Amino acid sequence: MFIIDPHIHTAEVSPCGKVNASRLVSLYKKAGYHGLIVTDHLSTYCPIFQKSKPWREKIDLFFAGYELIKKIGESAGLVILPGFELTFNEAPNDYLVYGIDKNWLYSHERLLDSSIEVFSREISGTGALIIQAHPFRKRLIPREKPHIHGIEVYNGNPRHDSQNNKAEEYAKSRSMLISSGSDFHQEVDCCRGGMRFSKPILSIEDFIAGIKNGKPGLIQTA
Numbered sequence: 001m002f003i004i005d006p007h008i009h010t011a012e013v014s015p016c017g018k019v020n021a022s023r024l025v026s027l028y029k030k031a032g033y034h035g036l037i038v039t040d041h042l043s044t045y046c047p048i049f050q051k052s053k054p055w056r057e058k059i060d061l062f063f064a065g066y067e068l069i070k071k072i073g074e075s076a077g078l079v080i081l082p083g084f085e086l087t088f089n090e091a092p093n094d095y096l097v098y099g100i101d102k103n104w105l106y107s108h109e110r111l112l113d114s115s116i117e118v119f120s121r122e123i124s125g126t127g128a129l130i131i132q133a134h135p136f137r138k139r140l141i142p143r144e145k146p147h148i149h150g151i152e153v154y155n156g157n158p159r160h161d162s163q164n165n166k167a168e169e170y171a172k173s174r175s176m177l178i179s180s181g182s183d184f185h186q187e188v189d190c191c192r193g194g195m196r197f198s199k200p201i202l203s204i205e206d207f208i209a210g211i212k213n214g215k216p217g218l219i220q221t222a
Helices: 021-030 054-064 065-077 102-106 116-122 163-173 203-212
Strands: 002-008 035-038 079-082 084-086 095-098 129-132 149-153 176-182 193-198 217-220
Touching: 002 095, 002 176, 021 035, 021 065, 035 065, 054 065, 054 102, 065 079, 079 203, 095 203, 116 129, 116 193, 129 176, 129 203, 149 163, 149 217, 163 176, 176 203, 176 217, 193 203
Parallel strands: 002 035, 035 079, 129 149, 149 176
Antiparallel strands: 002 193, 084 095, 095 129, 193 217
């Protein structure tokens, strides 16, 4: 089985991240995981997007955490893939997005002032995947298809009440895709969630196909 955590944050980019890239890789390697998806916060919560820099420069700075972990992780034998946790200025909902690259982001400077309805239409032909993260935390509103593809039904972060049981029931009742992630910020968060696939996940396209067409196992530690 190939084990991957699709929801982690880096200290290099996310203000809530407390573990540097080298230590993060070491923790997951020791725990027997095979891959990680870096999902730093793409939102005005992140200091990068508060600065008066050109949008393209902001995107380059944003991807620095992923690129550093990719270099360190691949040297250690881990597959490191890109993603992001997107939050629009209009509402506090968080969306894990997989399959959108730098070039797409370069050309969408007003992204954070948009909405999930507009964003979902704009990426409809890209093959990208939108998973709403921890939709049953306080102040968040669960969304439905067609604006999202799935729900994070298990979020392992121990400092939030994500009401995972509600998320799982909601996704099943609406035949939505499902995922599990640690929502890693601190060392204690390591390996509290993740997904098992029967085949290696070597690209973000493999991950998306595995969720859409396969039956990944969900790691749920509580």
